Amino acid sequence: xxxxxxxxxxxxxxxxxxxxxRPRIDIARAIGSxxxxxxxxPGEVLPKEAEWGRSFSASRTAxxxxxxxxxxxxxxxxxxxxxxxxxxxxxxxxxDRDVLAWHLEATPIEKxxxxxxxxxxxxxxxxxxxxxxxxxxxxxxxxAAAYERMERHRSxxxxxxAADLDFHLAILAATDNHFLTSxxxxxxxxxxxxxxxxxxxxxxxxxERLHRHRAVLLAIRSGAARAAERHMTDLLDQSLDDLHRFFxxxxxxxxxxxxxxxxxxxxxxxxx
Amino acid sequence: xxxxxxxxxxxxxxxxxxxxxRPRIDIARAIGSxxxxxxxxPGEVLPKEAEWGRSFSASRTAxxxxxxxxxxxxxxxxxxxxxxxxxxxxxxxxxDRDVLAWHLEATPIEKxxxxxxxxxxxxxxxxxxxxxxxxxxxxxxxxAAAYERMERHRSxxxxxxAADLDFHLAILAATDNHFLTSxxxxxxxxxxxxxxxxxxxxxxxxxERLHRHRAVLLAIRSGAARAAERHMTDLLDQSLDDLHRFFxxxxxxxxxxxxxxxxxxxxxxxxx
DNA sequence: TGTGGTTATTTATCATACAAATAACCATTG
DNA sequence: CAATGGTTATTTGTATGATAAATAACCACA
Numbered sequence: 001x002x003x004x005x006x007x008x009x010x011x012x013x014x015x016x017x018x019x020x021x022r023p024r025i026d027i028a029r030a031i032g033s034x035x036x037x038x039x040x041x042p043g044e045v046l047p048k049e050a051e052w053g054r055s056f057s058a059s060r061t062a063x064x065x066x067x068x069x070x071x072x073x074x075x076x077x078x079x080x081x082x083x084x085x086x087x088x089x090x091x092x093x094x095x096d097r098d099v100l101a102w103h104l105e106a107t108p109i110e111k112x113x114x115x116x117x118x119x120x121x122x123x124x125x126x127x128x129x130x131x132x133x134x135x136x137x138x139x140x141x142x143x144a145a146a147y148e149r150m151e152r153h154r155s156x157x158x159x160x161x162a163a164d165l166d167f168h169l170a171i172l173a174a175t176d177n178h179f180l181t182s183x184x185x186x187x188x189x190x191x192x193x194x195x196x197x198x199x200x201x202x203x204x205x206x207x208e209r210l211h212r213h214r215a216v217l218l219a220i221r222s223g224a225a226r227a228a229e230r231h232m233t234d235l236l237d238q239s240l241d242d243l244h245r246f247f248x249x250x251x252x253x254x255x256x257x258x259x260x261x262x263x264x265x266x267x268x269x270x271x272x
Numbered sequence: 273x274x275x276x277x278x279x280x281x282x283x284x285x286x287x288x289x290x291x292x293x294r295p296r297i298d299i300a301r302a303i304g305s306x307x308x309x310x311x312x313x314p315g316e317v318l319p320k321e322a323e324w325g326r327s328f329s330a331s332r333t334a335x336x337x338x339x340x341x342x343x344x345x346x347x348x349x350x351x352x353x354x355x356x357x358x359x360x361x362x363x364x365x366x367x368d369r370d371v372l373a374w375h376l377e378a379t380p381i382e383k384x385x386x387x388x389x390x391x392x393x394x395x396x397x398x399x400x401x402x403x404x405x406x407x408x409x410x411x412x413x414x415x416a417a418a419y420e421r422m423e424r425h426r427s428x429x430x431x432x433x434a435a436d437l438d439f440h441l442a443i444l445a446a447t448d449n450h451f452l453t454s455x456x457x458x459x460x461x462x463x464x465x466x467x468x469x470x471x472x473x474x475x476x477x478x479x480e481r482l483h484r485h486r487a488v489l490l491a492i493r494s495g496a497a498r499a500a501e502r503h504m505t506d507l508l509d510q511s512l513d514d515l516h517r518f519f520x521x522x523x524x525x526x527x528x529x530x531x532x533x534x535x536x537x538x539x540x541x542x543x544x
Numbered sequence: 545t546g547t548g549g550t551t552a553t554t555t556a557t558c559a560t561a562c563a564a565a566t567a568a569c570c571a572t573t574g
Numbered sequence: 575c576a577a578t579g580g581t582t583a584t585t586t587g588t589a590t591g592a593t594a595a596a597t598a599a600c601c602a603c604a
């Protein structure tokens with residue numbers, strides 16, 4: 001399974017030779033990021049297409065295509081004679097994969113992640129319940145498989161993260177509700193990014209946590225809807241706890257020695 | 273407040289003079305609909321850009337821009353030499369306004385709406401609770417204003433629908449959670465469409481239902497978080513009940529007389 | 545102080561050409 | 575025959591330059 005975050009426009013796979021050849025950056029991403037990070041605020045008009053073209057040394061055509069995708073994500077709207085203006089925030093399609101990613105790039109993650117968990121906490125327990133009620137052989141297989149992968153890789157690493165994610169995704173998919181499965185893919189990308197920037201993932205999984213996952217699986221398998229719901233709630237509450245502990249620790253570490261100003265984006269934790 | 277569903281590409285405001293001038297249809301919408309309604313299934317490759325261009329009598333440029341927005345919504349992906357292929361469903365950005373709209377156009381609404389309500393039932397009660405916990409003067413004002421508008425227009429009509437919607441949206445916005453506010457705008461468009469195709473809205477609001485709204489408002493205002501949650505749950509459960517009753521009635525009406533095959537899309541109910 | 549027409553600017557669309565990627569085909573070789 | 579490596583045809587990707595449409599800003603006039 002190709003696992004590539006569905007880039008909107010072509011990006012060179014090689015990181016950046018960037019010599020004579022023109023690196024050819026993803027224009028939509030470039031502009032989108034600048035909107036999400038507040039360089040261009042809502043209401044503001046962006047530079048005109050021709051100017052973008054110059055600054056990326058790209059043709060107006062390419063710029064326009066990028067702008068179109070951004071418009072499709074609700075980030076901006078274009079009108080003749082006036083230009084493209086950044087849309088009000090409430091129009092932004094925050095649930096879009098790319099928008100999400102750009103947002104996370106720009107924003108210190110704490111609120112982002114905790115907002116995300118608030119949503120998960122709302123959705124996933126009930127999803128587990130629905131999954132238990134309407135369980136089918138196929139979905140059970142997928143959930144169980146994910147759990148087994150978690151056990152197999154419980155010592156940590158990328159495989160663990162992937163399995164953990166798939167566990168939750170499978171449950172959402174099991175509800176046979178389009179909205180929920182879409183939320184699943186949302187959670188997918190969000191967590192992927194979160195993992196990249198924060199704790200966990202590589203650290204391995206505590207037995208307790210593993211057991212909670214298993215409890216959810218067993219409850220779903222046996223059709224114990226309410227139990228599935230409860231176990232999932234516990235699981236997420238625990239995650240949220242861990243998360244808060246992590247952030248508190250981080251904050252304290254950043255406050256005390258005063259020379260380690262390397263808060264934000266400590267790319268380090270990514271892998272074992 | 274301009275209320276215009278954020279069209280992706282230009283559409284002629286006049287319904288369709290369509291004489292000599294070229295009507296100039298929204299290409300993204302045209303292609304997007306065909307994907308959502310299954311004319312082109314996931315995995316299938318679409319006609320090439322040039323062909324689309326011919327069939328819309330538009331330039332390849334215009335087609336490409338449309339395709340770019342669709343790619344941005346996760347509906348398809350393009351590769352040189354092979355063409356644009358419809359993406360697997362799980363990639364589709366179902367939470368996107370336009371995708372939603374196209375989906376609803378194509379799909380008999382019952383499952384759509386009930387799926388939506390499952391999501392609402394998951395999210396909104398907890399949102400009410402959060403709103404109560406973190407209430408501010410400003411958000412209270414908005415919620416209260418919406419409620420008063422509901423009372424004022426309780427006899428029915430478009431204003432009632434709008435007020436009802438705003439009531440729920442305001443609560444979601446009050447949580448100060450980007451994900452939830454985005455979900456709000458999702459719910460907004462979804463319900464807008466639902467109203468267009470189904471029952472309610474014009475029919476006026478039963479006192480009981482109005483009271484439940486008021487109960488939510490009061491609970492939030494007084495900071496009674498759990499009460500707010502409970503009342504919101506009641507409210508949505510009632511809605512879901514009404515909904516099921518409506519669909520059942522409709523189904524039965526369609527089954528019995530056998531000559532009224534006018535199920536699907538009975539545009540009639542829209543207004544009083 | 546409006547009011548109606550004119551202009552300048554920017555997006556929207558078009559036509560055409562060429563570059564890049566790659567699936568399909570073919571020939572060569574072990 | 576199978577594998578390998580190169581060639582070709584096709585389709586998207588990008589570029590360029592021209593024209594159409596929309597409209598904010600300006601101006602002349604009453």
